[in-house]
Amino acid sequence: MAINDGEARVELSIPGRPEYVGVARLAILGVASRMRFSYDEVEDIRLAVGEACTTAMERTSEAGLPCQSIRIRCLIHSSELVIEVCDNALIPEPTPPPSNAPNLDERSLGGVLIRILMDDVSTLTDPETGQRVVRMVKHVGHGAR
C-alpha cells in the first residue's frame, strides 16, 4: 500500500491485548486534540480507533492466531486526520478483496460504529506485508455530527 507522507506522522505500536487498547485511545486523543476538531469529533475518533483495535484482536483470535501487536499510524494534515490500524497478523484471505474495496465487517457493532463515526473507512491489504489495515479518515471542519 502506498502511503504518502502527511504534514506530520505519529506512530504507535501496542501489544495485541485488551488492556492496551486504552493506551491507543489515549494516544489518539492527544493527536486529535491538537487539530481543529470539535469535542464530539475527538470523541468519535477515539471511539473509532478503540473499535479498530478491538476488531484487529478479534480477527486474529477468530483465526486462531495470537495478536502479537497492533500498529496505529496517524497522518496529520491540515484538512484531515488519516488513521491506519494494522493488526500485524498474516491471515490468508479466502477471497482477497480488490484494492480499496471496503470489506470491514459491518455485521459487527464495532464495524458499524467505525463507519458511522468516521468520514471515510476502507480495509486494505498491505502489499509489502500481507497484513490487514483499517484506514479511517476524519475531515477537519465538518462540525459535530
Added chain:
Amino acid sequence: MQFTVEARNVRDGVAVIALGGEVDVYTSPRLKQEMVDLLNKGTTRLIIDLSAVDYLDSTGLGVLIGGLKRAREREGDLRLICNNLRILRIFEITGLTKIFDIHSSEAEALGGLG
C-alpha cells in the same frame, strides 16, 4: 478513569449494577460476570447504572445486549440509567435505543419493574 462495578440488591429479585469509568474490551468481561452471577442467583431484573461511565464501546454494548437477552429468557428485564449525552448518542447511532429501556434516574428505572 478506573473501571468500577458495584452491585446491590434493592429488593427481592431486583439489583442495581453501578458502573464507572471505561467499559471496553478489557473491562466488560467483569460486567458480564457480575450480571451472570446475579441472574444465576435468581436476580432477574437488573438495572445497569451508566451514570458514571465515561466511555462505552461495542464490546460493552454487546455485553449489555447479552444481559438483556439472558434476563428476558428468565422472564426478567434489564434497564439502563444514563444521563451522559455522549453515551446516549452511542445507543442512538447504533439503533439500540429501540431495544433498551433507558431512564434518567434509579427511581424512574425501578418504576413498574415489579
